[in-house]
Amino acid sequence: MTLQMIGCSHHDAAVEIREQLSFSSEHCAQALATFGERFDGAELVVLSTCNRVELYAAGGPFGSGLTASESGAGSLSDDQVRNALIDFVAACLEKPADFVGKHMIVRQGREAVDHLFLVAASLDSMVVGEAQILSQVKQAYDLSNVAGATGPLTHAAFQAANRAAKRVQTETTIHRRRLSVPSVAVGEVVPEVFETLRGKRVVLCGAGEMAEETLRYLKTGGSDNLCIVNRGQERAQALAQVFGADTRSLNELHEQIVAADLLIGTTSAEEPLVDAATFAQLNARRGGRILLVLDLAVPRDFEPVIGDEPGVYLYQIDDLQAACNRNRREREKQWPRAKAILDEEVNRFFESLQQRATGPVIQRLRQRADQVKSAELQRLLDKLNGCTDASMTKEIEKSFDRLTNKLLHPPMASLRDDAAAGHSRGLLEALRHLFNLGDDL
CATH class of the missing domain: 3.40.50.720 (NAD(P)-binding Rossmann-like Domain)
Incomplete structure (x- = not known):
């Protein structure tokens, strides 16, 4: 599952553009109510402030109104995801899709998570270190919770972003320097x-x-x-x-x-x-x-x-x-330390997701490999019919273990890398099918 973001901010859109793309409370309510229906149970959080309009989405096929069954495997290309999000925003705001696509940026996977953490910690704000944005992020997340629009990935991402922002507040002085x-x-x-x-x-x-x-x-x-x-x-x-x-x-x-x-x-x-x-x-x-x-x-x-x-x-x-x-210069000195904290927290977030997503598959794959190894080892020992002493039997067992580990290492390493990239290559599903690991994981 990958986090998606479509949005614009003071960095890339003038205020007259942001005004046209802002989500009122009515727009937010409509988006939260209809997103899961349109995208087959997908998750959504809408963050709309005077300086930014951002929609964070996860789950679902992200097709143009398709359900997961209608879209086959339910996984879409980057272009399909982008077009689906643009069309959804255009429908909510009653704006032309071309206008939305011109002024709103789509971020996916790690880029979307990086951006969310930067926003929550106010490193992406017009006034770096201002305190209001974290409460706005929390309010947007709470509103989605109340509407029943959140799910496993948005829960994990926004809770992790909040923890990361709190670390920046406590471990740097970037928020303690007044700028007005x-x-x-x-x-x-x-x-x-x-x-x-x-x-x-x-x-x-x-x-x-x-x-x-x-x-x-x-x-x-x-x-x-x-x-x-x-x-x-x-x-x-x-x-x-x-x-x-x-x-x-x-x-x-x-x-x-x-x-x-x-x-x-x-x-x-x-x-x-x-x-x-x-x-x-x-x-x-x-x-x-x-x-x-x-x-x-x-x-x-x-x-x-x-x-x-x-x-x-x-x-x-x-x-x-x-x-x-003077305060602004002091805040700028703290920026590298704050960014390093966020990088640590983003890595921790993806490690957690990786463990959650790949752990059961890796465990089942190793169990299956151990079963095959044990069966073949026993078959060999039975054929040797006592022709080996204890030390030779031990060496044969070690050789079987080394062979199994060497065969499992490339797919497991690739699976971990793929999980860190948001499962963009679909290796998790491929391994399930290739090794007949079952669909209940």
């Missing part, structure tokens, strides 16, 4: 000034995308006293509802600065929100309390000279971007 400006600001700078965000008054200026991302990190970091200051209240109130914050208009910013412990700028204003002289007056009213200012805006929301005020710690976007760049 808000994540560095909240995750690395804030702890240098405050032991905790709980109880600290956080005043965030702006309500755009940078503000929203920053709010996510603030809430994750334990912030429980948030205030969003924005010129337009509608957007600010929408964010406040999501993140449990209160809102103030820009006219109230001065009073909020006096009350703040952490002040964050994320607006798109052309001029600083507060001039240096006014900020000095406001800081004088703070009674010497520490104020951390994170200016994430371009142009800057606060003049650099406010960092000279007593008790004020100012970090501007260039400082934070430099930290992001």
Whole structure:
């Protein structure tokens, strides 16, 4: 049995293409419900995110609507598999097959497993080391389980991919380096000034995308006293509802600065929100309390000279971007170690599959060979009728053992190699028939 994958990602398809090929929840439900019927009990997992659309399949004949009995042995050529997967995606999304075939790549066997492990460990992500993709892979697998669309190979592959990703997380630092400006600001700078965000008054200026991302990190970091200051209240109130914050208009910013412990700028204003002289007056009213200012805006929301005020710690976007760049370089250093871990886990996965698939056949083949050897050895000894002593009988037995082992070695080695390649040459079935080993294995 071989794992198949058809998909595209940010590496090879622009966002406008990925949008047309994405699987909504309805598309996923339809695909999971119909795949096994169309391909005679085949397995399927659908992974669809903003950066990738990938379908992982196993089992079944992968013919154009054929059942296993209709397709003979049920095994198809690479081209037949590719065309069947393309046709299935095209039918699910109601897109032309030519369009799907042009923009989606088909991977098979080890290449598909390698890719799945890279994806789960976030080594194939737009931001290498981001944590979200592993949970997305697990959710896709869980959804297929609930739909009854998984089977032996998808179970084994996705569970092994999860274990491999966890090893990368624990044995490298590739996931521990923050790469976005808000994540560095909240995750690395804030702890240098405050032991905790709980109880600290956080005043965030702006309500755009940078503000929203920053709010996510603030809430994750334990912030429980948030205030969003924005010129337009509608957007600010929408964010406040999501993140449990209160809102103030820009006219109230001065009073909020006096009350703040952490002040964050994320607006798109052309001029600083507060001039240096006014900020000095406001800081004088703070009674010497520490104020951390994170200016994430371009142009800057606060003049650099406010960092000279007593008790004020100012970090501007260039400082934070430099930290992001350092972190990115550190992640890149960890990539070879992470990839080596995945290679180990892929090899272990195929060794497990090989043992599971070839073990019974090899055992039966050896049993059959031992039966023939024993019968022929006994026939020879009977003919010799006691003409050999014990030591000569032992040598004859050893010769029969060596002959059997030498005859069995090539087919067994070929069978193991074929299993590691996903049984692409069909040797497992060939051995069953050639040596009459039975179909119950």
